Amino acid sequence: MTIESHILIIGAGLIGLCTADALAARGARVTVVDARPGPCEGTSFSNSGMIHPSQARSWVPGVKETAADLDAARVSVELAMRSRALLLEKIEHFGLPQRTSGCLQIQPDIETARQVQSVQRSIGVRTDIIIDPIESFGLPACRFPDDSSGDAQAFGCALADDLLARGVCFIYGAQDLLIRRAEDGFLLRTSDQLMAVDQVIVAAGVGSPDVLAQLSVRLRLNAVSGTAADFALPDDMSRLPSCPIMDAQSRSALTVFADRLRVSGGWGEIEPRAIIDRWTEIAPDLFSRLKPPLSTWTAKRPVSPAGRPYISATSVPGLWVNTGHGHMGWTLCAGSGELLAQMILNGRQDDRFTFAG
């Protein structure tokens, strides 16, 4: 296709915005449409902030990991490392805070930590083991030095402003979106817009299957809820961990942002009580110093059955998908956007994240 083609992206979350960024940087004409009033108001709103190639293995519980799964995780680690490099560059460009000191993951004991270290190293994730009174609350933990962190929602808003200034069009509040195939592309209709476009990228997170169904394309995607609670920072900051810390048992994390502390995650939880209780158990001294949460939040992650994203063409010419990033959407957004832009504009053949429908 030529870069003069008009590309519509459905979804102004991290994935849609980063895809718009990569396409616009290559000269494409892009419009982003979203049902919500602004950018990053869906699952990308209040996540744990970790840019964590270390978590590329599937989080789907109860599935025994095979050699093929580990091969797949290795591929995801590669994309995550590329994505991380792109993201850190952009975060710096926008002058936003970032932490590049890694992430930790608490382990039940040293033996388990060693086992995790061995598997992580086998998929290309540098891992060491620490026990530190402040960083890991005195518990054994794996440290992943190549992980980073930053505020995903602040990044998404800065990117959306930047894209607007670079000529990308945004349509927010687009309720009742209808999409149809037309002779030379697609026809988009919302409550107050009618637009013809040449190509469509569905990056609508958990809304993606419904959008694709309008074009008779079936996408298998699970919606797995997660939750967050934000606390004001305690008065004594000297005893806070310097990087995000995860707990494998509750699939949650504690992250210190510039102006607040967040515990977030969970797999299927719709309110943060259990996660707060778990972190109170892990870090009783810290939680005794916190006031009640300032706010809480719940959202659904788009999770593919294999636990890997779909970054791919579909059976409909000109229709693409970029979704299914599960617990990895912040980590993978920039790399996924770049990969899809290369596929669309440069004809790059890449079947690592193919969607069969």
Ligand SMILES: Cc1cc2nc3c(=O)[nH]c(=O)nc-3n(C[C@H](O)[C@H](O)[C@H](O)COP(=O)(O)OP(=O)(O)OC[C@H]3O[C@@H](n4cnc5c(N)ncnc54)[C@H](O)[C@@H]3O)c2cc1C
């Ligand atoms: C508690 C929690 C913690 C997390 N922590 C991390 C983390 O530390 N690191 C990490 O890498 N990832 C993390 N994630 C995952 C990450 O946040 C998601 O993978 C990512 O936000 C998904 O982005 P998205 O753009 O696909 O979806 P979204 O942000 O949901 O964007 C999709 C957009 O599409 C729009 N849309 C949907 N349907 C339609 C329609 N029919 N018409 C118009 N618009 C539509 C929605 O309004 C939405 O704005 C976390 C997730 C949760 C829930």
